[in-house]
Amino acid sequence: MIDLYYWGTPNGLKISIALEEMGLDYQIIPINILANDQFQPDFLAISPNNKIPAIVDQDGPNHEAISIFESGAILQYLGRKTGQFYPNDEIDCIQVEQWLMWQMGGFGPMLGQNHHFSRFAPERIPYATNRYVEETKRLYGVLNKQLVGQDYVAGEYSIADMAIFPWVLRYEWQGIDLADYPEVEKYMQRINARPAVQKALEIMVKP
CATH class of the missing domain: 3.40.30.10 (Glutaredoxin)
Known part of the structure; x- marks a missing residue:
């Protein structure tokens, strides 16, 4: 357990x-x-x-x-x-790990700062808000490019996708229109359709 x-x-x-x-x-x-x-x-x-x-x-x-x-x-x-x-093959493992680290070191923290300054800061600071919104857009562009020609960031569905998906769910908080990132939009639809993901989303609202 x-x-x-x-x-x-x-x-x-x-x-x-x-x-x-x-x-x-x-x-x-x-x-x-x-x-x-x-x-x-x-x-x-x-x-x-x-x-x-x-x-x-x-x-x-x-x-x-x-x-x-x-x-x-x-x-x-x-x-x-x-x-x-989480593949055992070293080459495949590196692909997963680098995208996991991308999420941990950039995509999550930058989007988190976007959330803070765009929605929760007690006063609006245009410079800070713009900085993190623009960085968010850059990172979505990186993700969109990576998904061209493949369903998931490291080829096969992996722990890297499990890390990225929850942050994209809050795209509206981030000033993002998913229509501007069509590969990300399709990626989200694929992951969202997974039964295990649906169950986790149901749990999310009643911790």
């Missing part, structure tokens, strides 16, 4: 999608970030950076419990654990 410390954010959704896709038994432990649950000592013992998601795998390596934080690290761990959506 895997304990998923969760709230319905793009990063949280990454892991519920992975757990559903991989057919792993898990239970959700809600961490209400609006009520500052992420700063509680019990949670900090699992996720010292006070961010969701985090997991505790009760049947980890050597059949011992292990806790893991950071969504990218969790996705890699689950991929290795199950042998699914």
Whole structure:
């Protein structure tokens, strides 16, 4: 059994999608970030950076419990654990990892800043808003180009797609018209049609 410390954010959704896709038994432990649950000592013992998601795998390596934080690290761990959506072949693995790191290092953080300055900042700062909206558009262009001629970012559906998809779901928050990125639009339709993704999306609204 895997304990998923969760709230319905793009990063949280990454892991519920992975757990559903991989057919792993898990239970959700809600961490209400609006009520500052992420700063509680019990949670900090699992996720010292006070961010969701985090997991505790009760049947980890050597059949011992292990806790893991950071969504990218969790996705890699689950991929290795199950042998699914994370290829063993080194060349294929590199393709998946570089797009996972692209999401972790750029697509997620830049879109997150876009969300903050466009929707949640107590005062509007045009320079900051424009900076992150324009960077968001650049990154969507990178993703759109990568998807030309293939269904998923690394060829086959992988943990990299599980990481990217939840952030694109908030495209309207980001000042993005998906019609401007037709390959991304088709990509989202493909992923959204997956039964495991649909189940994770249903869970997302009731953590």
